[in-house]
Amino acid sequence: MKVYQKVLMLLAAVSLGLLFLFPMWKIYLKAPQYPEGLELHIWVNKLGGSSEGVLQNFNILNHYIGMAPIHAESFAELKYMPYIVVFFMITGVVVALLGKRKLVLGWTLLLMVGGSVGILDFYLWLVKFGTTLSPEAPIKVPGMTYIPPLLGHKTLLNFEALSLPAWGSLGIALGILLAGLAFFLSRPAVQLPSVARTKTTVS
Amino acid sequence: METLVNRFWKSAPKAALLLSLAAGSALQSCNKTGAGEGGGAAAGLDADAASKVYVAPGKHDELYSFLSGGFNGQVSVYGIPSGRLLKIIPVFSQFPENGYGYNEETKAMLQTSHGFIPWDDLHHPKLSRKDGMTDGRWLFVNGNNTPRVARVDLSTFETVEIMEIPNSAGNHCSPYPTNNNEYVLAGTRFSVPLDMKGGTADVSMEDYKDKFRGSISFIKVDQEKGDMELDFQVLVPGFDYDLANGGKGPSNDWVFFTTYNTEKAGTLKELGASQNDRDYLAAINWKLAAKYAAEGKAKEMPANYYHNKLDHGTHSAKSTIKKKVRYLLPEDCPGMMYLLPAPKSPHGIDVDPTGEFMVVNGKLASTLPVFSFSKMMKAIENKQFDGEKNGIPVLKYEAVLQGEVKEPGLGPLHTEFDGKGNAYSTMFVSSEVVKWSLKDLQVKDRMPVYYSPGHLMIPGGDTREPYGKYLVVMNKITKDRFLPTGPELMHSAQLIDISGDKMKMLLDFPTVAEPHYAQGIKADLIAPKSVKFFKLDENSHPQAAKKESDVSVTRKGNVVTVKMTAIRSHLTPDNIEGIQVGDTVNFHVTNLEQDWDVPHGFAVMGANNAETLIMPGATQSLKWIPKKTGVYPFYCTDFCSALHQEMQGYVRVSPKGSSVPISFSTGKKKPVPPAATASLK
Numbered sequence: 001m002k003v004y005q006k007v008l009m010l011l012a013a014v015s016l017g018l019l020f021l022f023p024m025w026k027i028y029l030k031a032p033q034y035p036e037g038l039e040l041h042i043w044v045n046k047l048g049g050s051s052e053g054v055l056q057n058f059n060i061l062n063h064y065i066g067m068a069p070i071h072a073e074s075f076a077e078l079k080y081m082p083y084i085v086v087f088f089m090i091t092g093v094v095v096a097l098l099g100k101r102k103l104v105l106g107w108t109l110l111l112m113v114g115g116s117v118g119i120l121d122f123y124l125w126l127v128k129f130g131t132t133l134s135p136e137a138p139i140k141v142p143g144m145t146y147i148p149p150l151l152g153h154k155t156l157l158n159f160e161a162l163s164l165p166a167w168g169s170l171g172i173a174l175g176i177l178l179a180g181l182a183f184f185l186s187r188p189a190v191q192l193p194s195v196a197r198t199k200t201t202v203s
Numbered sequence: 204m205e206t207l208v209n210r211f212w213k214s215a216p217k218a219a220l221l222l223s224l225a226a227g228s229a230l231q232s233c234n235k236t237g238a239g240e241g242g243g244a245a246a247g248l249d250a251d252a253a254s255k256v257y258v259a260p261g262k263h264d265e266l267y268s269f270l271s272g273g274f275n276g277q278v279s280v281y282g283i284p285s286g287r288l289l290k291i292i293p294v295f296s297q298f299p300e301n302g303y304g305y306n307e308e309t310k311a312m313l314q315t316s317h318g319f320i321p322w323d324d325l326h327h328p329k330l331s332r333k334d335g336m337t338d339g340r341w342l343f344v345n346g347n348n349t350p351r352v353a354r355v356d357l358s359t360f361e362t363v364e365i366m367e368i369p370n371s372a373g374n375h376c377s378p379y380p381t382n383n384n385e386y387v388l389a390g391t392r393f394s395v396p397l398d399m400k401g402g403t404a405d406v407s408m409e410d411y412k413d414k415f416r417g418s419i420s421f422i423k424v425d426q427e428k429g430d431m432e433l434d435f436q437v438l439v440p441g442f443d444y445d446l447a448n449g450g451k452g453p454s455n456d457w458v459f460f461t462t463y464n465t466e467k468a469g470t471l472k473e474l475g476a477s478q479n480d481r482d483y484l485a486a487i488n489w490k491l492a493a494k495y496a497a498e499g500k501a502k503e504m505p506a507n508y509y510h511n512k513l514d515h516g517t518h519s520a521k522s523t524i525k526k527k528v529r530y531l532l533p534e535d536c537p538g539m540m541y542l543l544p545a546p547k548s549p550h551g552i553d554v555d556p557t558g559e560f561m562v563v564n565g566k567l568a569s570t571l572p573v574f575s576f577s578k579m580m581k582a583i584e585n586k587q588f589d590g591e592k593n594g595i596p597v598l599k600y601e602a603v604l605q606g607e608v609k610e611p612g613l614g615p616l617h618t619e620f621d622g623k624g625n626a627y628s629t630m631f632v633s634s635e636v637v638k639w640s641l642k643d644l645q646v647k648d649r650m651p652v653y654y655s656p657g658h659l660m661i662p663g664g665d666t667r668e669p670y671g672k673y674l675v676v677m678n679k680i681t682k683d684r685f686l687p688t689g690p691e692l693m694h695s696a697q698l699i700d701i702s703g704d705k706m707k708m709l710l711d712f713p714t715v716a717e718p719h720y721a722q723g724i725k726a727d728l729i730a731p732k733s734v735k736f737f738k739l740d741e742n743s744h745p746q747a748a749k750k751e752s753d754v755s756v757t758r759k760g761n762v763v764t765v766k767m768t769a770i771r772s773h774l775t776p777d778n779i780e781g782i783q784v785g786d787t788v789n790f791h792v793t794n795l796e797q798d799w800d801v802p803h804g805f806a807v808m809g810a811n812n813a814e815t816l817i818m819p820g821a822t823q824s825l826k827w828i829p830k831k832t833g834v835y836p837f838y839c840t841d842f843c844s845a846l847h848q849e850m851q852g853y854v855r856v857s858p859k860g861s862s863v864p865i866s867f868s869t870g871k872k873k874p875v876p877p878a879a880t881a882s883l884k
Contacts, residue, residue: 138845
């Protein structure tokens, strides 16, 4: 691999660091009595919001419909995900230094799988929270579940919910893109015809 | 007087025309049946008044205005131009709405050397300043009856400090902040025989002339935090000190006080204090006074006054008793104080935005004199004195006079400025606002107001750059302005557009109790800094329970301490047992919310107290002594959520000496009856 390709790979590894600087996903809630809106920020290692107390306010709202309180502690993912990201970053750097195409491919595929698993996991806990409602809930609307949208917009009772990936996710996207690019650019474009030529000579 | 009356009548046809145009009520008011409208629309009503004061639902006003509540001891906050009441801030009075002065945290705010005083007569709101302009940080107000000066923090709109003023009686001429809040000055209205121990002496009224003294207090203000401290006092002759206002620009170092009863009458003052043709405007060089005090000219005397401060971390007030006060005598401090002869019984003193002109509103005088600061300085330099009073030089009237506004109206009380070279004065007796020019001292316009105006306010009207778009005039009598509500009516304020040559009436709105003065400020100097909730993490109240697992009920002798939490929509604990008749039960309720506008209230049946209203993140305490056995409900009083009605609990009170142990709980998980979900389907 050429130096600039290694640099691309290095950048791919480093861009995962965005996950520690920005939330991965944001869920926006808006209702008449919340004109300023409520934002839940999902980070790789924590839960937050547009202001302090957002999580508490989410939970206060959710408790009327019997949704279990959302706490950072309820998600083992938040504990081990940072390690996975760090693992990807370190291995990414190593891969960049070694400059082996196959390793680049392997790393990229693994990251894609990791990202997909993350999204799947996220979807599963949305479903879990939205459907596992306390039978003692003060407000029960027959047949109603409260699964927030994974991506996009949905109306839940009087709330408009909007769910979008945030800058942190861009870290993964960039990681895949840059590593993929490094892999693509380092393809043995010159060698291929020569191989073909040798083949023809053999035949 | 003849011409004045003529002038008034000359404008009457115009007024009548507008009157009939405005509401078509001219005829109706002729044969009033009592069932229809009142006395008619205002003269000079702007044809487009409705749209000029209309602030659409959801939109904010352009300005905040802070109106004193007078005898209710509170400040009311109105939006301008809508005239909408935004808030009532309790200062010197207990306020059952939020428990101020009732709950254990704020009782200390109302402590004085005379004991707990849950009321005062709040007269003058004054906004803190920077470079002679209002900065929107604090509001200083005075308590007239039991001399006190308070500070309201405009990030929370809470009273955070109240200081008693020793050697004062009737703290009327107060509180005047200097242009950078170096000092807040407070003068005494009633002079009293000082016993030089911080109190008044047991003296015969016959001795008024010799033994009565007034005081001007110099309250130092912490530039960062706003905390006040009584630096020193100037003991002044035994007149009545009425109002104060400070210089700016060239006169920055000076502050002026109107006086009456320079006759030193001790009885029937309406006559006794109205004999001299001229009383005085007292001019004090506050910088020089501070210098004299710092240089050791100040003497010390024993005192006894309370200084109460609210701590934002603990949400609690604490009282400190101060035992000393320093004082200066004007006779020992040359150049510090002068007296300017002022027309009979002056009321307001107002300094124009340039700092050059001092307008003295002589309420019993027929002219409105305007003094010149530069002439005053020259007169001092040239020693143009007209004798002295108690060792204080009296300047010659002619030497300091810039000129007189002739026939301004009857009973001038107060003047404010528009920043465009005009002054506006209220005329109490002739019930009008008069616009006149500082340039030629000629009357330019007059507008009848309803009725008998006292103070008037132009936002920033006492600063370097007034906001000359609106004028609010505060009227003492309301009569027919609003639907009748028995003998007592709300007072009234009127909003006048002063952006053009002629004043135009825009709006009437009722005011709470009696407003004595107001201050206005552009909303963007305050609104962005407004606190939305207190951070729970920063709550350092000693009895705070910051999470539900921290709650407790403990007994020590016959005192039971309940550490309780409130959150939508339950109190923890909500079942308490083991309380006995005669116990002192202290409920310390912490509001766990971290969301804007979600206070929780807390009230107990039969408590000889108010409720307490707890802001998000704060802790407040309610004291309750149960007198009878039984079960007592307690509940949240501020509608907080769909389940607000359910936010309640019970205390069981057993006989004294009962063996019921202290216990408390909130909910035990119960199995859900299987039928419950089925029945919903």
